Amino acid sequence: MSERFRLRPTIELRQIRSFVTLAQELNFHKAAERLFITQPSLSHQIALLEATIGVRLFQRDRKRVALTDAGRAILDDAQHLLAQLDMVIVKARRIAAVDSATLRVGFPEYAKRTFIPGITAAFRSRHPEVKLTLTEGYSRALLPELRHGRLDVAFVRIPPAEDPGDLTVEQIIDEPHGLLLAAGHRLAAHSEVPVAALAGEQLLLVERPVNPALYDRISEWLQKNGVKPHFLKIDGPGIYSFDTMVMVIQSGEAITLSARAMARGLPPDVVYRPILGPAPRFQVAAVWSPTNVTPLLQEFLSVTRELRDHDVATASAGAATGRRP
Template identity: 30%
Template sequence: MEIRQLRYFISVAEHLNFTQAAKRLFVAQPAVSQQIASLEKELGLKLFVRDKHSVQLTPAGKVFLHDAIEMLNRSEEAINKAKKAAIGEVGQLNIGFLYATVKNFLPALVRDFKEKYPHVQFSFNHYQTAQIIEKLRKDEVDIAFTLSFRPEDMAEWEYKTLVSQPYGVFMNKSHRLASRNCIPIIELAHEPLVMLDRKEAHHGYDHLITLFSNHGLIPNITTQTQRIETVLMLVEAGLGVAVLPKHLGVYANPSLRFIEIEEWQHTVEIVVAWKKTNSNPSIPLFLTELDSLNFKEVQNNIGLV
């Protein structure tokens, strides 16, 4: 049974006239008669009673009409859905993120996107930096919001810088240096540093070691832990200070301060990344929506402490 046959049958049933149905369909009348005859043969029953003066639906034709309309509607819906899926308006997007990088803009971004494309479904997963890289590589994540600590990996995917965040030092407000507006790097050389465990974020860890060594210093790392929330909790407890990008202040309690490091113009870029070989057509739509955001405002509101 073909969709064309259903359309021809429904048109004849609505007009009860083959000639008028043919005109409505913009085809010749014999073509309509041929398709109806073929449909009746395929079904093994008569759909119309015809004579020289009238055309009427048979009892079977009346029953079939209801189902034919439903089948045609479903087929058209399926075709439209497939067309939308081909251009990304129907589908699935898997988003991976570092919480601190997206807290100030992702909720509004997703809300606006869903208003435009309600048939795109999302899954969201919070990862560590190294995890996101692997998820991208394995096609388990379509779009990742992460940090640009690994430029050697960028050959595998496209990326776009959203904002740049300065490094500084987080410390308890009761710390002897907490009243400063900025601190020379030399004064941090002997301060106990709390850091993420190298196994959790080895590129970030190595990056910080390099930043210190560029100034002829070796950081005094006294504590390592597995989560950034724990790093800042230990800083709050007075067990040391933490040299981190400013946006991580979203995890900080009011008892902590973020202080800039004097003559230390190092930044980290917050990026959106996607694998070059990922053919998910919803990705360009999401990136277009992302482009509409005002990241100057995001920059001003990220990680204030």
């Protein structure tokens, strides 16, 4: 066989591990124990490596073991190579473990305008190999899906439409309600709308059966402040779509309570105004089963908390400087 086509000896991973371990211990007995092999086997691996690269890596006799200049020169590179190989193995095993993994997330329609895009984008950037299955619905439908194991986590309004029972509930959003109204509405002239100014207004709310506890909380707040608005009645099954509610508001027929975050991307003829004085809170919680302890869910919750804490810090900084987030 010509020199051009002669195969070069192959360096094996176990030879590199043997070299690095012996270089760290400088003792054949201790190095062999760390590698779970016999001393003769370790000596054989070192001899093969030295023969393959053509240089002595260790000076050894019956009393001591020491690295040669060549051994010291390549030790750092060999350790880096092993670290890189270990990372490759870990990554391959992780991807294999979650290659078909799916995280099932439930959320209400308004979440598409507020927090869901940020959470899912952040999670996907860290775990592109994980499939996110997104289910839209009201809490009265999402909570049973959680209990039956068809969802891993859901986001619902507080108070939820029904008692969450033994499900774990963690608040992620807490901000006051404001008002959405047509730009030409009389109340749009206010930078902050007094509660008393709502008297006699047509107030558009999601119907009580959708979330009785939330509906009652808002009604009690209005009564406490001496306001008796005219709740707009809708023929048919009722208005459940946020976009449809915006269309009603655009017409000037009604106004509605809303969080500031939901005002993003609205048509220019619909505006958001804060309420002057205490207002009902717009609160959202992540809910999941305490028996679901998968690392995938814990990572998703971790991302959710990071974004929540960042938003809280940003809002606090804005309040301290007199700016609105």
